């Protein structure tokens with residue numbers, strides 16, 4: 001299992017920022033509304049993510065850092081096969097295999113939690129230490145790659161590695177305006193984003209103020225708000241997710257920033273149901289729209305809300321690529337809405 005975990009680690013834990021990304025996704029999955037990220041030495045000293053999510057029951061803590069599907073890989077020759085499956089249930093195990101990891105969690109309001117430590121190898125009978133901890137989870141990753149010198153040698157400077165971490169945190173901040181996020185580096189506060197109060201019932205639409213905060217620059221005053229209703233493409237239906245009826249909303253919201261003369265670099269962000277994605281068809285279309293409107297450039301932050309049956313997010317292990325099934329229809333609507341907005345801007 002150690003070999004397997006270290007091999008998996010090579011794919012999942014490519015650098016400190018990759019650990020931060022996985023830990024943030026776990027915190028979000030746990031329903032956290034408040035997340036603190038503490039980093040030292042660009043993540044090479046310590047990465048700590050503190051959340052106020054549902055926590056982990058003491059009985060499940062060992063499971064959480066154990067690779068879930070060991071049966072998937074019979075031997076190393078099969079490894080290529082599992083890579084395409086996307087390493088579900090492997091992030092914590094893979095990280096624990098290449099660092100000194102401490103998992104602390106409390107699943108109730110007793111103020112007491114349990115703590116588990118792993119350094120490369122999990123003991124046969126790991127001890128769960130009772131500790132003071134609020135409801136939620138703290139994961140502390142120290143000395144990343146302490147047992148993989150080659151990896152450690154590949155790391156870039158502290159500033160570069162921290163830059164990657166900051167990018168990841170900003171991306172999460174942009175995806176989820178309903179979460180308060182703080183980022184510290186060597187005990188200095190680097191980002192502090194309070195939850196936006198403007199998100200509506202359908203999505204986590206950002207206020208422009210939070211968007212500017214998260215991107216870290218004053219966006220041009222030319223921001224054009226986008227709101228596209230896609231409800232005509234879907235039946236007014238509901239679906240059961242976790243035994244709860246979820247109403248589907250289909251629409252696109254967000255902002256565009258047209259540029260006419262200067263060549264500044266503007267954010268180009270596409271989120272689908274809260275997940276940052278790379279979708280060439282959408283970005284190409286946006287580029288063509290900008291050209292058609294005689295713009296030298298266009299930044300955008302567009303939030304697509306879609307019924308889950310429109311989506312296939314398993315097309316790539318990184319989960320950044322996504323398939324939208326009625327994409328052509330969606331693009332027709334988006335095109336139509338944006339063209340008139342851009343025309344008004346150019347006029």
Ligand code: ADP
Pocket residue numbers: 022026027030051053054055056063064065087088089090091092093136137
């Ligand atoms: P995955 O997220 O794909 O299930 P991970 O290795 O990232 O795999 O996490 C393993 C499990 O540990 C999760 O399924 C979850 O049950 C638990 N877990 C991890 N992080 C947290 C967290 N911050 N809060 C609550 N549970 C967590």
Ligand code: MG
Pocket residue numbers: 022025026089091092
């Ligand atoms: Mg995970």
